[in-house]
Amino acid sequence: MDLIILSLPLFMKGLHNTLLMSLGATVIATVLGVVFALIQIFGNIFFRALVEIFLYLIRGIPLLVLLFTMYYALLYMGFRIDPLVGGTVVIGIYFAAFMAEVFRGGLLSVARGQWEAGYALGLRTKGVVLNIITYQALKVIGAPYVNTVIMVVKGTSLVAVIGITELTFVGRQIVERTLEPFLIFGVVAGIYVVICYSLSLLARYLERKIGYVN
Amino acid sequence: MSIEGQSLQEIEIDRISKWFGNNKVLDEVSLSVKKGEALAVIGPSGSGKTTLLRCVNFLEDFQQGTIKVSDEYIGYLQDRDGTGSRQRQPESDIALMRTKVGMVFQSFNLFPHMTVLRNITLAPTRILKQSTQQANETALQLLERVGLKDKADVLPASLSGGQQQRVAVARALAMKPKAMLFDEVTSALDPELVSEVLDVIRELIGEGMTMMIVTHEMSFARAFSDRVVFMADGKMLEIDTPVNIFENPQNPRLVSFLERFRKSYKI
Amino acid sequence: MLEGLTVTLLLSILAILFSGVWGVLVLLALRANQLFRVVGRIYVEIMRNTPIIVIMFFIFFGSGILGAPMTGFAAGLLSLVLQNGAYIAEIYRGGIQGVSKRQFEAGMALGFLPRQTFLLIVLPQAIRKVIAPLGTQGVMIIKDTAIVATISVAEMTFQARLLADRTAAVFEIFIALAGLYIIVTSIFNLGVRVLERKYGYKN
Numbered sequence: 001m002d003l004i005i006l007s008l009p010l011f012m013k014g015l016h017n018t019l020l021m022s023l024g025a026t027v028i029a030t031v032l033g034v035v036f037a038l039i040q041i042f043g044n045i046f047f048r049a050l051v052e053i054f055l056y057l058i059r060g061i062p063l064l065v066l067l068f069t070m071y072y073a074l075l076y077m078g079f080r081i082d083p084l085v086g087g088t089v090v091i092g093i094y095f096a097a098f099m100a101e102v103f104r105g106g107l108l109s110v111a112r113g114q115w116e117a118g119y120a121l122g123l124r125t126k127g128v129v130l131n132i133i134t135y136q137a138l139k140v141i142g143a144p145y146v147n148t149v150i151m152v153v154k155g156t157s158l159v160a161v162i163g164i165t166e167l168t169f170v171g172r173q174i175v176e177r178t179l180e181p182f183l184i185f186g187v188v189a190g191i192y193v194v195i196c197y198s199l200s201l202l203a204r205y206l207e208r209k210i211g212y213v214n
Numbered sequence: 215m216s217i218e219g220q221s222l223q224e225i226e227i228d229r230i231s232k233w234f235g236n237n238k239v240l241d242e243v244s245l246s247v248k249k250g251e252a253l254a255v256i257g258p259s260g261s262g263k264t265t266l267l268r269c270v271n272f273l274e275d276f277q278q279g280t281i282k283v284s285d286e287y288i289g290y291l292q293d294r295d296g297t298g299s300r301q302r303q304p305e306s307d308i309a310l311m312r313t314k315v316g317m318v319f320q321s322f323n324l325f326p327h328m329t330v331l332r333n334i335t336l337a338p339t340r341i342l343k344q345s346t347q348q349a350n351e352t353a354l355q356l357l358e359r360v361g362l363k364d365k366a367d368v369l370p371a372s373l374s375g376g377q378q379q380r381v382a383v384a385r386a387l388a389m390k391p392k393a394m395l396f397d398e399v400t401s402a403l404d405p406e407l408v409s410e411v412l413d414v415i416r417e418l419i420g421e422g423m424t425m426m427i428v429t430h431e432m433s434f435a436r437a438f439s440d441r442v443v444f445m446a447d448g449k450m451l452e453i454d455t456p457v458n459i460f461e462n463p464q465n466p467r468l469v470s471f472l473e474r475f476r477k478s479y480k481i
Numbered sequence: 482m483l484e485g486l487t488v489t490l491l492l493s494i495l496a497i498l499f500s501g502v503w504g505v506l507v508l509l510a511l512r513a514n515q516l517f518r519v520v521g522r523i524y525v526e527i528m529r530n531t532p533i534i535v536i537m538f539f540i541f542f543g544s545g546i547l548g549a550p551m552t553g554f555a556a557g558l559l560s561l562v563l564q565n566g567a568y569i570a571e572i573y574r575g576g577i578q579g580v581s582k583r584q585f586e587a588g589m590a591l592g593f594l595p596r597q598t599f600l601l602i603v604l605p606q607a608i609r610k611v612i613a614p615l616g617t618q619g620v621m622i623i624k625d626t627a628i629v630a631t632i633s634v635a636e637m638t639f640q641a642r643l644l645a646d647r648t649a650a651v652f653e654i655f656i657a658l659a660g661l662y663i664i665v666t667s668i669f670n671l672g673v674r675v676l677e678r679k680y681g682y683k684n
Contacts (some may be wrong), residue, residue, distance in 0.1 A: 004575045022640035060663040061621075061625035065638055066298045070654040072645055116273055117323035121337035121389060122313035131336060150530070161631045168535055170464060181542035189539065196530035 004184075007174045014170030021088045021156040021166060026149050028092025033099025037097050040104055044126065051100075058097040066090050072164040084163065087159040091152060098148045106141035107133060142206035150196045150203075157192070167191065221285055222394050224249045224424040229281030230269060232262075232448075239265050240276065241448040248395070250422040254435035254456070257445035258471060263428045266445070267395050270426065271315045272308055283314055284392045313341060316386030320398040324370040324377040324385070329356070331366040334385045342389065349388070356384035360414050376407030383414050393424040400431060431476055436460050444468045485640035486661060492636060493665075494625045495680065496561040500622065501615075502561050504569030505604075508577075511570065528567035528684045534628050536560040556630035562680075565622055572614045576607035612681045616673030620666050637661060 039051045058066075070090045074083055110133050120129035157204035171188040175181045225247040234242040238290045239262050247253050255263045268274040270281055270321055272289040277320060280292045288311040290300040294430055303311075325333050335349035344352075357363045360380040370378055388396060396415065400408040414432050418425065419438055429435055435442055443453040444465065452465045463469045511521040528536075541556035551559070551627050590600030610616075630639035641658040645651045 039532055052512075055258050057659075057663060060624075060657045060666040061663060062624035062638070064627045064630070065641075065655065065662065066641060067640070068645075069652075069659075072651045072655065076651065110525040111322050111323075113323035114318060115324065117317075117319060117325070118627065119273060119309075120271055120312060120317040120319075121385070122311075122341050123337065124309045127340055129339065132325050152523065154530075155530040157534050158628070168532065168538070170294075171535070172538060175542055179546060179547055181539065185535060185539040185542070187526070189535050192532055192535060193527055197526055200526075 001177045004054075004174070005179070007177070008171075010165075010170050010173065011167075014165055014167040017084065018153075018156050018167040021084065021091065021154045021159070022149075024088040025058065025091040025095065025156065026154050028089060029095040029099045029148070029152060030145075032093060032096035033103055036096060036100035036144040037103035037107065040100065041107060046090070053154070055100060056095045058094060063068055063094050063155055064161070066094055067158055067162055076214050078148070084160075084164050087162065087164055091159075094149060095155065096151050098151065099145070102141055103137075104147055106137035109140045138201060139210045143189045143203045146199055146203035146206060150199045153196055154192065217251060222248050223282075224251070225270060226282040227270070228280045230266075230276045230281065231270075232265060232269070232274065232276040232278075237434070240441075242279070243445075243448070243450050244279075245436070245443065245450060245453070246297075247424055247439075249424055251424055251440045252419045252438065254439035254442045255312060255426060255428045256430070256432070256435060256442060260447075261445040262448040263445045264397055265448075267317075267397050267428050267464060270319055270393075270395055271312050273317075280373065283311060285373075286311065286314075288312075288447075309341075312468060313337075313389050314392045316389060316391035316393070317394060317395045317397065318379070318382050318386055318399045322370075322375070322382045322402075324378050324381060327372055329367050329369060329382055330362070330373070330381050331372060332422050333370065334388045338388050349465070352388055353384070356387050357381075360384050361410075373398050375403045376410045379403065379407075379411045380414055383411075383418075388419075393426070394418065396425060396427040396429070398428050398430065400429070404457050432460070432472075446471070485635055485637035486665075488554070488634065488636040489623075489626050489638075490665070492558060492561075492626045492629065495558055496565065496622050497619050499558070499562045499654055499665070500565035500569055503566035504573055506567050507570035508573045509566035509573070525567040525570065528564045529571075531564075533560060533564055534623050534631060536564055537628060553632035553634035556632060557626070557634055561622060561625060565618060565625075568618055569615065570620055572611050572618065573604075573607060575614070577603060579610050580606045609680050612673065612677045616670065616677075618663065619669060619673065623666055623669060624662065 022026065036055065039047050043051070067087060067090055070086050071145055074081060095208075114132055116134065116179055118132045123131070150188050156166055157168040159166055159171060163169065167188055171184050175184045178184065223246045225245075227243060227245040229242045230240055230243055231238065231243050241262075242426075243262075243266060244252075246267075255267065257263045265274055268290070269276050270283070272281075273288070280290050281288050281412055287303065289308060290302055292300045325336070328336065331350065331353050334353040335344075335346070338344045338349040338352065339346060354363060354366060357366055360383060362377060362380055362384070365377065365381075367371060370381065373381065382399075399409050399415075403411065412431065415427070416434075416438050417424075425437070427439065436459075440457055441453060442456050442459040444463075444467075445457065445466045446452050452459065452463065452468050459468070460472065464468070507521060507525070510517040511525075518602065524638075537557055537560040540560055541551060541553060544556060545552040584606065585598055585603055588602040589595065625635060627638040629636060630642065633639065636656060641682050644654050648654070
C-alpha cells in the first residue's frame, strides 16, 4: 500500500503526458484532416490520388506498427527527436485519416442546392465554403469529431510499449513493483473511462443538437 | 469586351450541346433573349429545359457552343470572328459573370443559418463590396417590394414556401442582375402559395427585367410572357408568341404535350 | 514472420466470430430486465472508453496473480471479444432500430411471441443491414491483434520486432509487416463487399 502512495508522483507524470499527447495528436490530426478532406473534394486528380492512397494505406495498418516503425527509425537516428514528440506526431498523422473522413462527410452532407445558390450569386468556391457550407457542415461533424478524439486518447496508450512515460506505461511499472494488477490497471482504466466517457457525453449532446435543426 | 453598337440581345445561346455520358441532353440549341423580354420555356420532363437554364449561368457545363450575357461570354470564350476552338474562362471570370445573372431555384436554397436579411446582403457585401449599411438598405427595399419587410430578421425555417421563394427572388435581385433565371420556381409550392410568387414575377416583367422562365404554369406563360419556347429531347422544337404556341401549335410533339395539359390543367 | 501471420489470422478469425456472437448476447441482455440493462450499460461504457491494451494487461497480469495464468493468446482473445462485443452490440442495436416496426407487427400478427418475432424476423434483417459497419469493426479487430505482441504472443508484429532487434534491415521488415496487414485487411474488405452484395439491403 505504501508503495502505491509512493508511486503517486509517477502516476501524475504519466497522466500528464497522456493528456499532453492526446491534445497534441488531436491538433495535428485536425489540421491534417482538414487539409486531406479539402484535397479530396477540391484538389486536382494527382493530389487527390496521393491522398486517397495514403489514407487507404494508413487505415489498413495498426497504429502499433506505425509506432514501432517510428521507434526503430528514431533508434537508428540516435534519438535526436524525443520519442514523446515522435509518438504524438505519428498518432496525429494516423488519426488524421479518420478526421479526413469525418470532415469530408460533413462537407458533402450539405445539400447541393446550398452550393449552387452560393455559386449562382457569384461567390467563388472559397466564399461558398466559408460563408455557407462550413457552418452547416459543423453540425454534422461535431459528434463524429469528438468520437475520433476519444480514439486518439485511447491511442496514446500504445506508446507505453515503446517506453514513453504515459499513463499505461506507468501503470505497468507500478504493477511490477506492487503486484496489484487489478487495482492499478483498474484505476488506469477508470481514468481513461472518466476522460473518454465525458467526451462521449459531449458527442451525444452534439448529436442531439443536429436533430433539433432537422 | 463589347463591340461598337451593342446588341439588343441580353442572352445569346449559340448552338450549345451537352452530353451526360452517351445521353445527349442538349442538341444544338440556339436562342436569343432580347433586353426586357420574358421568355417562357416549356416542355416535358427530361426535355433539357432546366439544363439549358443552368447553362446560362454555367452551373452546368456544355461540351459545344457558347453563351453570351450582355455581350460577354460566360463559361467559354470564342474568337471574335467565331473561328478557332473555344477556351474555358478562368473561374474568377465565371464567378463575375454569374453576378450579372440572377437565379431562383425550385427548392429555394435559402441559407438556413442566416436571417432573411443576411441571406440577401451576403453576396452584395462579399462580392460587390458594398457597405453593410448600403446592402441593408437595398435589401429592405427589396423585401418591401416582395411584401416581406417585416420578416427581415427571422430565419428561413419559420417562413412558408411561398415566402421563402419571394426572399429568394429578393436575394437574386440584390445583385442588380441584367437578367433573371427562374427554374420551375413554383413546382415545389403548395397550390395556394403559387400566386404570391407569380405576382412578384409578373411585376418584374412589368418593370422590364429580362428573364427566362422554365415553368409548368401554362396560363401564366400564356398571359405574361413575350415569347414561349417548347423543348423536347434536348432540342428546341418551336418558338413563337404565346398566342401562336397555345392556340396554333405546329410541332406534333407540342400538340400532344398541350393536349395532356388541357386534360388536367384547363388552359 | 509468416508463422506469425498464421497466429494473427487465427486470432483475428476467432476474435471476430466470438465477438459477433457475444455481441448478440450483450444485445439481448440490454433488452432484458432492468438489472441487466444497468449492468450491461456500465459494461458497454467501460469497454468503449478503455484502451484495448489496458484491458489486455488487466486480464493477462491479473490472471497471473490469481494463480491461473492465461496465455497471451487467450488473454488477448478474451480482451478483444469483451471490447468488440460491446461495440458490435451497439451496431446491432442501430440495425434493429432501422428495421421497420411493421416487420415486427407482421410477425406478431402471424402469432409469434415477441421473442420469436425478434429472433426470427427482425434480427436477421437487422444483421443484413449492418454488414458494412460490422466490416469496419472487423478491420479494427484485425488491426488490434497486433497489440497482443505486447503480451508476448508470437503473432506478426511480435515476430517483426524480434527480427528488427536482431538484424539491421529494420525498414524492410516493417514495410513488409505493414504490407502484410494491408493485404489481410484488403482481402477482408473485399470479402465484406461480396457479402454486402449478396445479402445486404439498402435502405
